[in-house]
Amino acid sequence: MSIIGWLFGHSNDDARASGDDVRAALERIVRIAPHVRLANRYEARLTTAVGATLRYVRGLVDALPMPRDATPAAWADDPHLRAMFATADDIARVIGQSNELRRWFDEHYVADHACAVLSSRFVERRVLTAGEEDGVMRADVPRVAVSFDDKRIRICDETDAALRHDIVLRLVEQLALEGMSRVAAQDARREALHEEHALLSARMQMLGRRGAGVSGLSGASSLSADASTDIARLERDIADNEAALAALGSRAEAVEQQLGALMEVLADPAAHIRVTQRTLRVNQMNLVVDDASNERAADLTLNLAHLPMQPPETRAVEFVRIARGDLPPAGTALDDAARWVL
Template sequence: MFNWLFGRDKESSREDVKEALGRIVGIAPQVRLANRYETRLAPVVGKTLDHARELVGALPAPRDATPSAWADDPYLRAKFATPDDVTRVIGESNEVRGWFDDNIAADHAFAVLGATLVERRVLVSAVEGGAMRSDVARTSVGFDDKRMRFCCGTDEALRQELEQRIVEQFVLEAMSRVAQNEARRDALQEHRALLTARMQILGRRGAGMSSLIASTDLAGDSTRLQRDFEENEAALAALGSLADSIETQLQTIVDLLAEPAALISVTRRELCLNQMNLLMDERCDEPHADIAIQLAHLPTQPPQTRAVEIVRIARRDVPPGGVAFEEAARLVL
């Protein structure tokens, strides 16, 4: 009643928060067993969704990813080597194919095009100081590992899906950290067993004839072992007990969702590129194109930075299913 009177249940009543809570328990079902898990998660989930909405809302309007637009679109030319490269990336996306198969009447789909920005120093021929030189250092820009993911029927639906996917990524990161703690617990327990065995052996030294060959610094060895044992016990205590694992999972998720800006962000970078994808001075005289890319810093293991944008894909540009298999067979042979 007090939650209702003072508006403390506002976050949990949001439809996007409800959907996110469902996705969280789908990834980490054990958190349902934690005390008041929905009440504790709802505020931080709302905060993360608000942050995700700002990031996704800053992405530019969808761009048509079609081979026919490659020649006139500097963004497509920067990311794809040829028009056929556009077709190949579309054809390699199982999500794009699957979405069109499930939506027979749709002519277009919206997806996220992600790629890894790669910059290399190269030597090229250029006029410098009034003379032609063949060893001028330039920075070459490329986009590797291009993938199209997260298909939806509209731009709005895709942006909402991206917001939910960001929440899912935070939960995956939390579960990864929990798994790392569990692995560390196992290693500490094995080390404790080893220390215990060594202390028992040390306690038996000096009996019978072994005193003739045993180390004379038994007190020093015992002190060092005791110190190691205490440090091991302190490290185990800091990880908590196995009985608290469910609470640990929930609290780890809450802690990450409470500070979303610390783990995920999107930055804008402007590039001045010539026709060979070489970085140029903005004041240069040769033909060039000014493009802006969005770099998403993702909380993956290990952390990654991907150039992302929303694209619109036409059904007519999806190659036949056999094309990918033929290309794979050609590469194998």
């Protein structure tokens, strides 16, 4: 059994598959952080953390439902599509706005369908609507309305399995980006501390010069009590500054710092990426309905992805299946954009 198989406890066949996944993940990581290649035994040191991350994110991706047909023809009979899209034409519009989907169909000219990720910003807000409250019709009944804004289709592949595999590796990339952002924050902090150190040193020199030149001929103390206090405070500030710089390490240690940041993030992926399920009962106006209500409504199960982005963002995600025939002509989206601009 290979070392990958020993680490993950798989048979030889499964170990080879896991080894391929680990190697693919490592390749994507070093594209984002190429200097990590210079670290001693970087592959061996990252393998355990990468394996833990792969198991975690694969579990998240595998738990997502099978793709639903995102087609205008399915809108009337699919409560989920009706909740996300105001009309059947909105489905065609969102599909047509995806340059990535168009590019994929152009590159796979024999494919009739594509599996893709549909994501949107899930929004809840309080509204006042007309309704019955305590047996009395009122015009200001408080309700919760939900909406799905900023709908995007940017990741697609030929099959559901291929799409899920790509998503797993993309999540690894996202974690690598999070690790590198920590290194960038450390670099920015180091630069700020160096600037602060230069200012403190300049201030110290200015105070020290007060006893220089002919002022020392008088025999009086060259520094006032206030100046002595200022120097003591500056000495403490300089010491704190140098301690903070020492804690960050030198620029020569940057490679090890990058590797350490990556290992820290990859070892605990759940702290940065998670998917939560939420079930809502909504009517045709996308107003939340209580379970005890007799109002006509449908149950929606949402998968909300929490991702380490700046700023942090929570998006509703699902896999969809899109037919080439539902992709509007290329000029349609451009015409709509031009009309909005004008």
